[in-house]
Amino acid sequence: MKKPLDRPELDELHIVNISRRTFLKELALTGFVLAAGFPLLSKADETAPHTDEAKYGADAMPHGWVDNPLVFVAIADDGAVTIVCHRSEMGQGIRTSLPMVVADELEADWQRVRVEQAPGDEVRYGNQDTDGSRSMRHFFLPMRRVGAAARAMLESAAAAQWQVPVQEVRTEQHQVRHPATGRTLGYGQLAQAAAKLPVPDRDSLRLKKPSEFRYISKGRVGLYDGQDMIKGQGQYGIDVRLEGMLYAVIARPPVYGGKALSYDAGEALKVPGVVRVIELKGSPPPADYNPLGGIAVIARNTWAAIQGREALKIEWDKGPHGSYDSAAYRAELEAAARQPGKVVRNSGDVDAALQGAAKRVSAEYYLPHLAQAPMEPPAATARIVNGQCEVWSCTQAPQVSRERVAKWLKLPEDKVTVYVTLLGGGFGRKSKPDYIIEAALLSQAMDGQPVKLTWTREDDLHHSYFHTVSVERLEAGLDARGKPVAWLHRTVAPTISSTFAPDSKHQMTAELGMGVINVPFAIPNLRVENPEAEAHTRIGWFRSVSNIPHAFAIQSFVAELAAEAGLDPKDYLLDLIGPPRRIDPRTLEDTWNQGESPEVYPVDTGRLRRVTETVAREAGWGRTLPKGRGLGIAAHYSFVTYVAVVVEAAVGEDGSLSIPRVDVAVDCGPQVNPERIRSQIEGACIMGVSLATLGEISFKDGAVVQDNFHTYELTRMDDAPREIRVHLLPATDFDTPLGGVGEPGVPPIAPALCNAIFAATGQRIRQLPIRDQLRKD
Amino acid sequence: MTTLNINGKPHQVDLPADTPLLWALRDHLGLTGTKFGCGMALCGACTVHLDGEPTRACVTPISAAIDKKIVTIEAIDQDATGKKVQEAWLALGVPQCGYCQPGQVMAATALLKQKPQPTDADIDAAMSGNICRCGTYPRIRAAIKQVAGLKKETKS
């Protein structure tokens, strides 16, 4: 088993900067002590598989969690503490926040902490899939135990040396003290002895009381990688450089499922710097994480490879999806939404209630495909030396990458190492290792020579695993006072399952559980249907996934009903949420519940009410605004976190839109790093504005129409909300279960914005993006 | 051979004259702080200074950079304004993934050198060519104002 810090041929790699490299070498020589690298059992190995006992949270994830200090902590003789981060850094600050949790329990001085990134190895580290807003939710407690166990070992070592009972010693900022005699020993002095002690039983550990926290919940620890990032020293996947490395780009089939019939590399090979042209075979469906195939150009630099690709002459076969057309497909989805479909939740008798309603209201909403478009496009570097493949990449899924590379190269998994760089954004795109497999295959074709594969922006937009496209149709029956007595929601969208099982035509529970079946409204008759939708491209995760269409439709419709009833949208929303109650998600047909226990994480309408009331108060709901301005509200529960938003929209005479202010109230349970929670919520707000106002991927003749940022536009500084106020609701205590942070800020933004536009202008937006729908010519 | 003056030192590259400066910096000189985001002057990730002017390296052939002073993110801390910008960026916790930030720092430094007291409209004009997918714009604006000594925008 490899030591966490043991990277082969470190000198050759430019992946770590000089100071860090020296540090690692020192550690290896002078004997770091904890993290001695003996074979360790993960929680998953320890527990005999129980087939019938339901598992939730981290327990239910592949390879579960690990809380062994020997895996995560190393202390050098000089007291330098190295903490391993096993989750990928993609902007959420996890390389700061998780090590900070360990450091707090360890009573380490943050100034003397180094963070080391774990390669993909889930048996050793526990689950590493950095998605689903769950890094902190699943690893807060294991990482506290890591720190507490290491602290206990240092305490025991000091007590033994002083020959005093361990109860008499205290730890404080990198030192163990014996208050009775005033003696102290530094962590560096104790590390050797501590490492020889057994790891204490997890039940015996004393975790800090929240009042003793030094870093947790304080938001005072700066971003660990901040300095590197702003100095251009951050090492992203696209930045990796190896000795003798070649550079590659690939021309992939423009249509999903297509392939190259023939190609002529003659002109490409004449481009100065081009070394070779290689055909990569595609893979039959399902798409899974497999590469798409195509013609690769290998060159001496990225530019030559791009030029070489331009010069290729390729005849493509479009395959079965060559007529995929977004306009026609939208009509198909709408037709499906107007017919009954598979019933996925049913309470009461919706048909009878609709019949008997004083008024019936219906609306259809359309949301297009989106591409995640992380600023760093996918990139990976691979080499194969003596049958050992090493990959460096910006990946959210290092273990999955490792497994798939091993499979494609027909190597045993222990012959594949996947090193994780910083990610220049991920948003779900970098959960899929197709680009990593491509790099490994190219290195293999070049006899193991190092090859860096870069995706251009065009590649990224043409070949994403796209956010789904959907039509959401809602119908409500209102009583005489305008309150809904019946609610019928038809959601139609190609499912992520189709990427793995091409015949899948219904949303899976994990998609339906993103805000459509588990809508917690107090409506007696409520039915959700999911008619069929066939996929014609790779469908994947996009930050907050199906919550985007579901929240947009539901929260827009609520405001439409309020307007219909002539009532205040905020009061109307609160009325629908109803009184505070803790609902078992299974009673809403949600057997998924974000993978969490229904007992620990019920749907809590009290918390949903509280964020709604808070945001309304903080935003000054009801305040008088100048002409052309309006406030809109929306609330949504996702990733076991409650978020409510008020947007202030300003629409000019000419229909130009600006957003002076957004207020966001968040209840994500205990806040481990409030400063990074705020930055995530601010960022989610802008991503929400971006998808609401500009984002659209469309298909014509099977291929994506948009090429780059002039056609796939993203929100820029001048169109971003001028002010975003984040209101974090305090948790009662640190025993409350944690909610997710990275994603739940996105879904309520688009509906709150469109509700604000309605308040400002009386114009209702039912299809995204807004783009020029407001323009007056 | 083309000689380029980068961060105060001459560097030689043996590349066709139309090779964009971006790839000469990244692939041949190991200066990977200048990022690739679009290749079409649409995102600003590749922003460098050419004789003090913020310039998109992805569409600037090396032939157009000869005899110019090229400054990249790796050396911007040697400039007093650049250093202040970086300090403000850290103080306000601007970066998320950080990938766009070298370009943002270069653009903001150029702005503040030309207009030490920029208005909101100046900030919009100078910074809207730089995309941040993580959405750090409010903090970028606040950090620029902090450097300018202007009142920081209210931020909860």
Ligand code: FES
């Ligand atoms: S890479 Fe040059 S502007 Fe985007």
Ligand code: FES
């Ligand atoms: S910080 Fe991630 S793109 Fe700007």
